[in-house]
Amino acid sequence: DDVRNVFIDNLKCDACIPGKDETFYSDPSTIFNKPGAVDDLLNYIAETRNPSSIYNYFQNNLHYSIDQPNTQLWFLPDKDLYSKHESCASICNYVKVEENMDEDAVGTSIPNIEPLTRGLAIKICQHHGFDRYNIFINHNTFAPHVGDVIKRIFHSHPRIRLFKKDKESLRDQIRTYEIDSYNEGKGLIILTGAKLRLGISLPCADIAFNFDTIKSIDSNYQTMFRVLTERHNKQYGYYVDFNSKRAIEFLYEYDKIYGNAKTLNVEDSVKSLQSLLFTFNYNGLNLNAYGKDDLQTHMGFYSSLIDKLQLDKTHYKAYYIQNNNMVQLIRKRLTFIDRDILQQFQSFATSKPKSNKKKQTLKKGDARESMSESIEEEKEKEKEKEKKDIQSIIEHLSTELPNLIILLAIFAKEQQCSNLKECLEMNIHDISLAKKCLCETIDETNIIHCAFQDYNRETLQQFLMYILELLERDELLYHTLVFIFDNSKDMNKDGIIITMSPEDVEHKIIEHLTIRPEEKDKYGEVFTPSFLINTLLDELPTEVWSNPELTWFDPANGIGNFPMIIYTRLMVSLTKWEPNETKRSNHILTKMLFMNELNPKNVKISRKLFGKSANITCSDFLTNDFPLFDIIVGNPPFQKEKEEKDKKQGGHGKTNLWEKFVFKSLKLLKPKGLLAFITPASWRAPPNKNDTIYDVLTNDHHLLFLKIYSKKEGEQFFHVSQRFDMYVIQKDTHGKTTIIDEQKNKHSIDVKLYPFIPNYEFDTIQHLLSDDGIDVIFDSFYQKSQNQTKGNASEEYSAKYKYPVVHGITKSGLVVWYCDIKHTKHIDVPKVILNFNEQQYTYPEQNDWDGKYGMSQLSFGIPISSKKEGDDILKAMNTEKFKEMIKATKWTTYNTDYKMFRFFKKDFYKYFLLHPVVKLQALTRGHLERKTRSKKRKGGTLKRK
Numbered sequence: 001d002d003v004r005n006v007f008i009d010n011l012k013c014d015a016c017i018p019g020k021d022e023t024f025y026s027d028p029s030t031i032f033n034k035p036g037a038v039d040d041l042l043n044y045i046a047e048t049r050n051p052s053s054i055y056n057y058f059q060n061n062l063h064y065s066i067d068q069p070n071t072q073l074w075f076l077p078d079k080d081l082y083s084k085h086e087s088c089a090s091i092c093n094y095v096k097v098e099e100n101m102d103e104d105a106v107g108t109s110i111p112n113i114e115p116l117t118r119g120l121a122i123k124i125c126q127h128h129g130f131d132r133y134n135i136f137i138n139h140n141t142f143a144p145h146v147g148d149v150i151k152r153i154f155h156s157h158p159r160i161r162l163f164k165k166d167k168e169s170l171r172d173q174i175r176t177y178e179i180d181s182y183n184e185g186k187g188l189i190i191l192t193g194a195k196l197r198l199g200i201s202l203p204c205a206d207i208a209f210n211f212d213t214i215k216s217i218d219s220n221y222q223t224m225f226r227v228l229t230e231r232h233n234k235q236y237g238y239y240v241d242f243n244s245k246r247a248i249e250f251l252y253e254y255d256k257i258y259g260n261a262k263t264l265n266v267e268d269s270v271k272s273l274q275s276l277l278f279t280f281n282y283n284g285l286n287l288n289a290y291g292k293d294d295l296q297t298h299m300g301f302y303s304s305l306i307d308k309l310q311l312d313k314t315h316y317k318a319y320y321i322q323n324n325n326m327v328q329l330i331r332k333r334l335t336f337i338d339r340d341i342l343q344q345f346q347s348f349a350t351s352k353p354k355s356n357k358k359k360q361t362l363k364k365g366d367a368r369e370s371m372s373e374s375i376e377e378e379k380e381k382e383k384e385k386e387k388k389d390i391q392s393i394i395e396h397l398s399t400e401l402p403n404l405i406i407l408l409a410i411f412a413k414e415q416q417c418s419n420l421k422e423c424l425e426m427n428i429h430d431i432s433l434a435k436k437c438l439c440e441t442i443d444e445t446n447i448i449h450c451a452f453q454d455y456n457r458e459t460l461q462q463f464l465m466y467i468l469e470l471l472e473r474d475e476l477l478y479h480t481l482v483f484i485f486d487n488s489k490d491m492n493k494d495g496i497i498i499t500m501s502p503e504d505v506e507h508k509i510i511e512h513l514t515i516r517p518e519e520k521d522k523y524g525e526v527f528t529p530s531f532l533i534n535t536l537l538d539e540l541p542t543e544v545w546s547n548p549e550l551t552w553f554d555p556a557n558g559i560g561n562f563p564m565i566i567y568t569r570l571m572v573s574l575t576k577w578e579p580n581e582t583k584r585s586n587h588i589l590t591k592m593l594f595m596n597e598l599n600p601k602n603v604k605i606s607r608k609l610f611g612k613s614a615n616i617t618c619s620d621f622l623t624n625d626f627p628l629f630d631i632i633v634g635n636p637p638f639q640k641e642k643e644e645k646d647k648k649q650g651g652h653g654k655t656n657l658w659e660k661f662v663f664k665s666l667k668l669l670k671p672k673g674l675l676a677f678i679t680p681a682s683w684r685a686p687p688n689k690n691d692t693i694y695d696v697l698t699n700d701h702h703l704l705f706l707k708i709y710s711k712k713e714g715e716q717f718f719h720v721s722q723r724f725d726m727y728v729i730q731k732d733t734h735g736k737t738t739i740i741d742e743q744k745n746k747h748s749i750d751v752k753l754y755p756f757i758p759n760y761e762f763d764t765i766q767h768l769l770s771d772d773g774i775d776v777i778f779d780s781f782y783q784k785s786q787n788q789t790k791g792n793a794s795e796e797y798s799a800k801y802k803y804p805v806v807h808g809i810t811k812s813g814l815v816v817w818y819c820d821i822k823h824t825k826h827i828d829v830p831k832v833i834l835n836f837n838e839q840q841y842t843y844p845e846q847n848d849w850d851g852k853y854g855m856s857q858l859s860f861g862i863p864i865s866s867k868k869e870g871d872d873i874l875k876a877m878n879t880e881k882f883k884e885m886i887k888a889t890k891w892t893t894y895n896t897d898y899k900m901f902r903f904f905k906k907d908f909y910k911y912f913l914l915h916p917v918v919k920l921q922a923l924t925r926g927h928l929e930r931k932t933r934s935k936k937r938k939g940g941t942l943k944r945k
Contacts, residue, residue, distance in 0.1 A: 006037045007076070007116065007211065009083040015115030022153050031119035033083050038123050045209075046129025054240065055129065058207075061283075064238070067132065069187045070206040071178055073226055076120070077212040078113050078193045114141040117191045118150060121160050124189065134181040136174055138163040138192045159186075170195075178204050196226065207238045220250055236281075248309050251276050252319055266483060270316050277305055317487050323402060326484060331398040333477045339386075341473055344466050345393045348459075403451065403513055404467070405481055409488035410496070410608060411447045420478075420485040421471065428464045431457055437600045439618035450601035451513075495611030498585055502564040505609065506530055513559065513605070526718050528561050528635045528678065536633070536676050536726045537565065539705040539738075544631060544674070545573035548587065553629040553668070555621040555661060556636045557595040559605040566633070567593060567610075589614050594629065596621050622660055628670045635678040636661035638720065659683070659693050666701065669731045674704075681708065681723035684757040685891035686899035698751045702733040706751075707740040708759050711890075723759070723891065742888075755903045761888035764881065770905040777831055777861035778898050781823045782854045793819050803827060805854040809835035814845055819854065826854040831861030832873045838894035840886055842874045860898040869909075876909035885912075 015031040028035045045054045058064040117139040124130045137160065154160045161177050163170055174190060181188045188204075190196070194212075208227045214220065220241075227237030241247045255273045276282075282305055306312060310319075319325055334342070408423040415430065417423035427448045434446035437453055452460050471478040496505060506529075544550055554562045570588050571581075578584040594615040597603050603618040610616065617624070636658040658679045665675055683693045697703055705728040714722045723742075739747040741760040751757060758765050782805045794801040794817065801818035805826075808815035828851040834840055836858045847870035848861070855861055864870045876882055889900055901908075 006034075006041045008080050010034050010037065011081045011083065011115050011119075013082065015119070016112065020149070022149055025118070025149055026122060026153055028119050028123055031115050035119075035123070038120065039127075042123060042127045042129065046127065048129055053129075058238070062238075064236075069132075069182045069185065071188045071190070071204040072133075072207040072209060073190050073192065073196060073205050074120075074209045075196075075212050075223060076113055076116055076191060076193055079213055081113065081116060112141050113193045114139040114150070118153075120191060121154075125159050130189070132185070133187045133189045134159045134161070134177065134184075136161050136163070136177050136188060136190045138170060138190065138195055140193060140195045175204065205237070206234070207240065210239065210241045210243070213243070215246065215249070220246070221254075248311075251280075251309065251311065252325070266313055266316060270311065270313050273316065274306055274311050277309075277311070282309070317483075320483070326402045327398045329480060330401050330477070331394055333474075333480045334394045334397055337470070337474050337477065339390055341470060342390055342393050342397075344469075345397060345463075346389060348393075348396065348455075348463055348466075401467075401481065402484065404448070405484050406488050406513065407447055407451055409485050410491045410605075412489060413493070414447075420482050421468070423485075424464055424468045424471075428461050428468070431461050431464075439598075439600055439603070442600045442603055442618055445600060445604070447601070447604055450604060453601070494608065495589075495614075496609045497560075497564050497567055498611070502530055502561075502568050505564060506561075526635065526638060526720075527558070529717055530561065530565060532678065532717060532726065533562055533565050535707070536678065536728070537569065539707075539726075539728050540631070540674060540676060545569060546577070548574055548577050548592070550592065550630040551594060552592055552631045552633065553594040553596070553626070554634045555596050555626075555632065555665060556634050557597040557602065557606060557616070558599075558635075559597075559602045560595060560609050562633050562635070563593050563595055564609065586613075596624070596626070622657075622664060626668055628668055629673065630670055631674045631676065632665045632669060633676045634661075638680055638718075638722075638724075656680075656682070662693065663696070666696070666729070666731060671732055673731045675729040675731070676727070677729075678724060678726045680892070681725045681759075682892040684708075684725070686756045686897055686903065688899070694756070697727075697729060698737075698754075698757075702730040702735050703737045703751055704728045704730055704735075705738050706757070708742045708757075710742050710759070756889075756900065758885075758888045759890065761885050764885050764888075764911075767911050768885075768904045768908045770903070772906070773902045774862055774904055774906055774908070776898050776901050777826065777829065777855070777863065779825065780857040782819060782826070783857040792821055793817055803854055804852060805856055806833050806835075806859045807856040808858060809833070809837060809841050809843070809846065811841060813843060816853075817856075823854050826861070827851055829861070830864050830870070832864055832870050833859055833861050834877075834896065834898070835859050836895045836898070838890070838896070839883065840877050840896060842878045844874070847871055847874055860901075862901060872913060873909045876912035879912045879915070881915050882912045 010033050012031060012033055015025075024030055028038070032038055043050065043053070047053045048056070050056065051060070055066045058066045117137045121135045121137055124133065124135055137154070140163075151162065154162050161173075163173055167173060168176075174188075178188045190205075194214075205227045208223060210220070210223055224239045227239055241250070251273060255269075255276060320329055405420070408417075408420065408427070412418065412423055415423060415426050417426045427446065430446050431449050434449050435441040435444045437445045437450040448464070449457065449460060452463075455463060471481065491500070493499070552563070552566055554560075557563065567588055570592065571584060574584055574588070578587065589610060590613055593610075595606060595610075596617045596619060597606060598618070598620055600618055603616055606616050607614065638658060658677075662675070662677065662679065662683075665677070669675060683697060687694050707726045709717075709724050709726070711721060711723050714720050714724050718724065734752075736748050737751045739749060739751075739757075739762075741747065741758075741762070743760045745760065747762055749762060753769075754765070755769070793805075797804075797818050800820050803819045803822050804816050805819050806814055807817055830849050830851055833846045833848055833853060833855060847864075847867065849864065849867040849870050862873060864873065886896055889897060891897070905911075
């Protein structure tokens with residue numbers, strides 16, 4: 001395993017909780033969840049009794065005097081450090097983001113590394129293997145809660161020194177402490193995040209340990225250079241990467257970007273890749289630690305590195321068959337092609353913009369120099385535009401070509417072509433003869449025409465002809481694509497899944513078959529990773545895998561992600577029932593698995609994967625008839641669909657396609673049948689008046705299992721910014737539900753007792769629920785756009801527009817506009833005003849005891865019986881417990897759902913006042929800014945927009 005995993009989820013929130021003493025903050029057990037794992041890492045680096053420790057490797061294999069004073073840079077990770085991100089975020093998230101985060105961590109994790117540097121420094125000082133080192137900490141984190149205490153802890157520490165911003169520069173402070181340490185006969189370990197990776201030259205650094213998770217080749221190259229600055233008597237700089245996978249990928253990435261671009265075959269490419277072991281002196285290869293005459297041992301070490309780092313022909317092919325690597329390889333080759341050739345693809349890659357050129361007329365007396373300068377500027381703009389156009393073409397081709405090449409390869413048998421050039425020529429001819437890509441004519445259609453339906457026949461033929469011409473004129477690109485084609489051609493047999501694992505199919509085929517924008521819009525297609533499918537299938541009752549009589553159905557099959565994995569599982573679990581592999585496979589494919597798909601292209605590919613005898617229909621699931629099934633699985637389309645009446649009315653009303661899939665699938669289940677779906681999370685929200693899906697899933701049937709995923713995970717897995725759920729439902733039965741909430745906590749609850757299901761905070765919600773809920777004040781009477789259109793609203797107060805309406809509540813205050821109509825259900829009604837915001841702000845004006853305000857469609861009111869009750873509600877809203885409850889009740893968007901409060905006790909706020917866990921906001925930057933703004937506001941004066 002990568003040693004960097006020691007730090008993942010290993011920090012506690014307690015590490016930065018305020019109000020503790022120095023002993024508390026100095027105790028590694030209050031900092032780390034797994035302090036033993038940190039000890040293991042330090043042993044791995046410096047344990048003198050371990051001959052395989054890194055320091056012993058330096059001493060014995062590299063002949064480096066590790067006992068002599070040296071300076072080490074330890075680059076620590078700043079992502080996924082805290083075990084409970086959601087609850088830790090409000091306590092520990094005080095970092096200066098722009099200076100201390102890696103390239104993909106922004107907005108996804110807590111980058112506060114101060115506790116990590118503190119705990120690690122203390123652990124290092126306690127470890128005997130580091131007795132000869134002092135520690136310098138540069139955590140670059142704004143931590144007001146604990147900052148002063150930490151400074152006191154390390155102020156007089158004999159071996160640990162903190163970077164002080166009010167003193168000399170960082171470089172000078174490091175240099176000073178290095179000199180002090182060397183004078184004591186000690187080396188120096190510098191603990192840092194991303195700060196020292198760029199910009200600061202440190203000639204003192206001898207060794208760099210990289211523990212972070214950054215994948216960028218340029219970032220790691222820069223990290224490597226931190227130890228390559230020359231100084232007197234310094235022979236080598238040493239870079240130790242604790243991410244073994246990244247160490248391998250670095251070589252491939254470096255070769256791909258900076259390697260030999262003229263390499264034409266796999267053998268030469270592999271040799272070029274292997275030569276980088278000497279270029280970067282991997283594991284001290286050039287140091288000849290085995291003696292000058294021991295060539296055999298030296299070459300044995302070289303060979304073992306090739307095996308360990310997977311730099312052979314087999315792994316080279318496997319690496320470049322992966323989609324991202326394939327795209328980058330093609331992109332690299334395209335950058336060497338003449339621009340004149342690439343510009344032929346301009347119409348395919350971009351829409352030609354209208355010219356921005358303006359006719360210039362030189363007036364009498366104008367300087368000719370001004371005209372010349374203007375012409376030069378136009379020329380520069382043209383050059384820049386041409387450069388962007390070429391880049392756009394390269395991006396377009398590098399993503400289209402893998403899709404095209406893979407399809408040509410796996411359908412080569414049907415088209416009776418044996419090589420790439422022949423298959424291109426065959427398709428150029430066949431496209432003009434093939435029928436339109438429809439379910440009714442699927443056997444007579446051309447797969448390339450089906451896959452590129454956004455091109456008409458003539459355009460697609462022209463595109464393929466340009467590709468053919470491109471390959472004929474550029475041998476480099478030709479050999480690159482032939483390499484991809486030849487490595488995919490062995491997958492052109494019918495029933496690919498019979499001889500390949502779902503993982504191989506995913507990596508070698510599915511990843512390259514990009515879902516085009518028009519397919520996503522028309523069919524709602526989305527790729528479901530095998531990891532998620534397996535997680536869902538694991539929750540089905542175990543007995544389903546040993547029953548050969550059950551029927552399985554995927555109503556939105558795509559190209560068969562779900563059935564592929566089900567097939568593989570059944571092939572193993574039914575071995576005892578039918579030992580003959582061929583008979584078992586045939587039974588599963590013809591008697592157990594059933595698939596339906598609307599996109600003809602996907603149906604053609606599915607039949608290639610499962611064979612012609614597989615049960616695959618091409619039809620609209622919602623309008624077609626199907627028999628009953630025992631188990632229905634899948635990931636139905638996420639998007640909404642306009643109904644005909646809505647289209648005629650401008651398209652405002654929409655229905656969720658996936659909900660229709662759920663309802664129909666439940667009808668198609670046999671008694672006690674199972675539904676296993678992945679869908680958006682909106683079904684769990686407080687229902688609207690006519691919503692029925694929540695009752696159907698929780699009351700009419702047995703919700704056996706529910707796993708809740710966050711919006712971040714929605715982006716990670718499906719590239720959509722929304723939450724999603726996976727669940728298993730058993731028809732016509734009842735019982736408790738096992739729930740894995742968004743924070744990965746497990747619950748067993750009776751969901752029939754909940755009118756909605758939060759993302760987490762189940763105990764809190766349960767305490768708040770009541771049959772006699774709050775009569776929330778909400779309607780669209782004061783909808784701003786309608787009132788402005790009618791001339792009933794203004795942003796300014798006047799004799800006519802005299803009724804104030806709260807439209808928004810922001811960190812700057814209440815946003816108020818004015819109306820000329822008095823709404824008696826709002827105005828003169830005592831209430832506390834809340835907003836639809838992601839988070840709830842609290843200002844005294846929101847306690848509308850006097851009934852002064854109306855509310856727009858973006859605000860709602862909670863009725864109150866006294867001014868004190870209003871004040872208490874605002875106090876409750878300012879508690880950490882309430883804020884966490886608000887975070888836990890987001891389903892479709894970031895909005896706070898007013899309907900939720902209809903199910904709460906009228907005195908719900910008392911629960912939060914008894915369980916305050918009040919966040920000490922006065923010390924945070926955000927609150928300090930708010931306090932400053934509050935002082936600027938004169939009592940009751942509100943921001944108006």
